[in-house]
Amino acid sequence: MHYLFLAVAIIAEVAATSALAKTAGFTKPLPTLLCLGFYALAFSCLAQVVKFMPIGIAYAIWCGAGIVLIAGIAWRVYDQRLDIPAIIGISFILVGTVIINAFSSSVSH
Template sequence: MVYLCLLLAIIAEVSATSLLPRTQGFSQPLPTLLCLCGYLLAFALLAQVVRVLPVGIAYAIWCGAGIVLVAGVGWWRLKQPLDAAALLGMGLIVAGTLIIHLFSRSVPH
């Protein structure tokens, strides 16, 4: 159940971050409201996750997945290019997240 909450927190954060350009500096009411609600949901879910997972581990997974997914949304929906260095860096983030999840004794199994 904790990983479902973490997944939902990641989805909410990625959705909110992806909406940021549409808020136009928080001057557009509907995108701003949706963006803020997404962040509120993301943090509420993350607060539940850290009741079970160590905060550093939960945050590393949340941030790592969020970085890669937001960059993917930027590339796919906003037509923002990703060069080789960006792709390599994101690959390292994914690798680090997997190493933490699969091999760290800090993560309860």
């Protein structure tokens, strides 16, 4: 069940960060409300996850997945292209997240 909460936390964080780009410094009400609402959902779900998983591991997975997804969305939606060093760096983050999930004894499966 904690992986479901973690997935919702990741999706909500990605939605919030995507909306953040549209808030114009929190001056546009609808994107600001969406942004804050999704962040609230993300942190609420993450708080449930850390009941079952060490916070360092949960946060690493949450951040790693969020970074990879936001980079992809920024590329597709906002046409923010990544250069080779950025792609390599984000690939390391993705590989690290997979290693944590697949091999760490700190993660309860």
